[in-house]
Amino acid sequence: MIEMELKLLLDDAGAEKLRKAATARGARPENSTLLTRYFDTAEKALGRAGIALRMRREKRRWTQTVKVRERHTGGLSSAREADAPAPGGRIDIARIPEEDLRLAVEDAVNGHDLAPVFETDIKRARFRLSPDGTSQVELAIDLGEIRAGDRSALHREAEFELISGDPGALFTAARGLIPEGGLVFSTRSKAERGALLAAEGRIGDPTEPRKSRVTPLDPDMTAEAAAQAVLAECLDQVAANAEAVRAGDDPEGPHQLRIGLRRLRSALKLWRGPLGGGWLADLEGEARWLGAEVGRLRDLDVTLHDLVAPAARAAPDEPGFAPLAAAVEARAGIERAHLRETLRGPRVQGFLFDLSEFIALRRWLDPSDHEQTGRLAEPISVLAARELDAVWHRAARRAKGIDHLDIEARHELRKALKTLRYAVEFFAPLASGKKVAAVVKPLRALQDLFGNLNDLAMAEAMFMTEDAFAGGNPAAARAAGRVIGARAALAEEDWQTARDRWHALKSVKPFWR
DSSP states (O other): OEEEEEEEEOOHHHHHHHHHHHHHTTOOOEEEEEEEEEEEOTTOHHHHTTEEEEEEEETTEEEEEEEEEEEEETTEEEEEEEEEEOGGGOOOGGGOSSHHHHHHHHHHHTTOOOEEEEEEEEEEEEEEEOTTSSOEEEEEEEEEEEEETTEEEEEEEEEEEEEESOTHHHHHHHHHHOOSOOOOBOOSOHHHHHHHHHHHSOSSOOSOOOOOOOOOOOTTSBHHHHHHHHHHHHHHHHHHHHHHHHHOOOTHHHHHHHHHHHHHHHHHHHTHHHHOHHHHHHHHHHHHHHHHHHHHHHHHHHIIIIIIHHHHHHOTTOTTHHHHHHHHHHHHHHHHHHHHHHHTSHHHHHHHHHHHHHHHTTTTOOTTOTTHHHHHHSBHHHHHHHHHHHHHHHHHHHHTTGGGOOHHHHHHHHHHHHHHHHHHHHHGGGSOHHHHHHHHHHHHHHHHHHHHHHHHHHHHHHHSSTTOTTTTOHHHHHHHHHHHHHHHHHHHHHHHHHHHHHHHHHTSOOTTO
16 A cells, blocks of 8 residues: 655644644544554664564554655655554564565565564544545644653654545645644654664754755656656755754855755756746746845855955954944844744745645646657656756856956856756766766866855945945944955956866866767
8 A cells, every 4th residue: 555644743832733723624633542663673674675664552453564665755755555453462574465565574674583673652633634625634643752762752743644535635734724834844754763763862853954965866767757856855955954044043054045945946947848837937936036035144144254254354453343243243133033934934835835746746747738748758868968058058158258258247157157067966976977077176166266256246235235234333334345355356366267267167078978
């Protein structure tokens, strides 16, 4: 049996609010207590194979379940599972009813003894919902703890499980019951959380800024399969960093969130041909909007930490840097509070729900587009070569006459190079490391130089406007002038180097040809 669930993390207040929302829609709770023990070998062979084998007691009945998670996108996961009665609560592999699952467990265990590794003790409230009038969804609100030896941790979670009908009903149900925002996707199963508790004393990942990760692509993949994998990674980066910004003050949080949104927009553009459709355009628009919201805080963080602080260290006797930094920091505090409110709000929640549904349920499929099937089935290596050529030529056009580009043209070239870098990073797993490095290394160096050039434009925008941070303080105005002057000198020096680096990059043979 295939199980499909949308899972969200909760706190006690959120669980109570969700319970009331379900009850207000006429759903009656069915309450139960679930004691579940998870088994593995001493070498954790089942966990390494991605298999969970559990024994659950509900009232007086024991049930043995084997579960293999097949896919995870945002908070939505699908898994194969098979249940069997377990008289006396004894594990018996031979009772697994589906032969391939039974053989997978037998192969992983390989004759070794099984023993309990951890257990969960959960009070569950079940609600039966029909959010679209035809589909059936079960909402389970779980409150309890996970225990492994002498370690324990509280766990609060909502699971929307599809019983019958359209999988989109999971998202419809969640949107209807949690309309105001603030969701956090639950990206680990209870089995994974228990194994983590036993091994490391924690049940989840720390709430901290998250960098992008390489998505393993294979040349035999279709364009659609590659799109799903890349977009899922973009979603994970965006969702993780949205939570990091909500929870902490680390400037890396807004930085990685903005990168995640830019990577997402780049991916949507690269796969626009096979995916197309209104969902894609709407998601791109929401990512652009949120990127602008994040960008205001990120620009202030850069101004404070990368522009003012270095200039202050270089001129310790300048008294104007202290009030200038204080003014920037105060504005950043206001902007951080605003961004957190935005990230907890319904628009961002709707965006994350839509993005997860788009990826997991293939909302790009258009029955009226009879040629889409062919585009989706195109080998990713073919699409990659075509799209990389396109972004490469776009950057080359922006760089034409590079010796005489004005400030605006340099800015456009910087954006084109950023898009090229994201495209190269997405498709890098399709080529050998040496060939990719020959392009990536000079491209990154070039981007760093253009980043310094952008710092000058940022300094001028921050400090040369009517509501500049000097606030009528002559010393602070003098300090701001020092920042702009230092950046102007550095920018001119970097521009000379950037031109040389571009000519060097042009001479590299692209790895996709």
